Amino acid sequence: GEDVEQSLFLSVREGDSSVINCTYTDSSSTYLYWYKQEPGAGLQLLTYIFSNMDMKQDQRLTVLLNKKDKHLSLRIADTQTGDSAIYFCAESMGGRNTDKLIFGTGTRLQVFP
Amino acid sequence: GAVVSQHPSWVICKSGTSVKIECRSLDFQATTMFWYRQFPKQSLMLMATSNEGSKATYEQGVEKDKFLINHASLTLSTLTVTSAHPEDSSFYICSARDGIEAFFGQGTRLTVV
Numbered sequence: 001g002e003d004v005e006q007s008l009f010l011s012v013r014e015g016d017s018s019v020i021n022c023t024y025t026d027s028s029s030t031y032l033y034w035y036k037q038e039p040g041a042g043l044q045l046l047t048y049i050f051s052n053m054d055m056k057q058d059q060r061l062t063v064l065l066n067k068k069d070k071h072l073s074l075r076i077a078d079t080q081t082g083d084s085a086i087y088f089c090a091e092s093m094g095g096r097n098t099d100k101l102i103f104g105t106g107t108r109l110q111v112f113p
Numbered sequence: 114g115a116v117v118s119q120h121p122s123w124v125i126c127k128s129g130t131s132v133k134i135e136c137r138s139l140d141f142q143a144t145t146m147f148w149y150r151q152f153p154k155q156s157l158m159l160m161a162t163s164n165e166g167s168k169a170t171y172e173q174g175v176e177k178d179k180f181l182i183n184h185a186s187l188t189l190s191t192l193t194v195t196s197a198h199p200e201d202s203s204f205y206i207c208s209a210r211d212g213i214e215a216f217f218g219q220g221t222r223l224t225v226v
Contacts, residue, residue: 040222041219042117043208044217096210100159103149
């Protein structure tokens with residue numbers, strides 16, 4: 001079945017690194033995503049990783065995937081106050097336009113000065 | 114990245130009336146679009162998959178007669194909340210994929226009074 005879990009809340013000091021974790025249950029997930037949602041807004045795609053990859057880095061963002069443990073993480077380096085938002089991981093069975101995304105429970109990141 | 118536009122951003126309606134929400138893919142064609150519902154401080158729940166030129170596929174527990182979906186063109190899907198009740202108040206978000214990446218509308222805040 002499809003079940004994606006995240007910790008609810010994370011608080012970090014500005015300038016520190018943030019690590020947001022996600023666990024999923026469906027081993028057939030092909031693509032895993034990280035989205036950012038600011039209050040009252042839609043979702044912004046941050047990055048995604050293909051299931052045959054272990055790591056992907058994109059500027060301040062580093063995604064780690066442990067497929068054996070079905071664990072995904074997003075590391076944000078040098079966290080800024082503008083990074084405060086809700087972060088969702090999501091999984092998809094494929095990369096086709098018809099493949100739906102299933103979302104995690106979301107992690108609220110709060111960055112304090 | 115690709116752009117998905119949703120309209121209106123917010124709407125207030127009286128109980129018993131119907132409300133239509135539009136979702137457009139602005140710079141790509143979307144044969145499939147997805148409609149999600151988000152309750153406060155919660156994750157996105159997939160309601161249905163909208164298919165151009167054919168019937169939508171609804172997730173378990175979603176009333177198809179209450180949430181009417183029409184996908185009449187390759188760039189437009191509409192969600193109509195019929196006979197709205199206060200419990201239908203929520204944040205509705207649409208999404209479309211352009212290959213691997215999935216893009217989201219800005220969301221529609223529906224308040225039923």
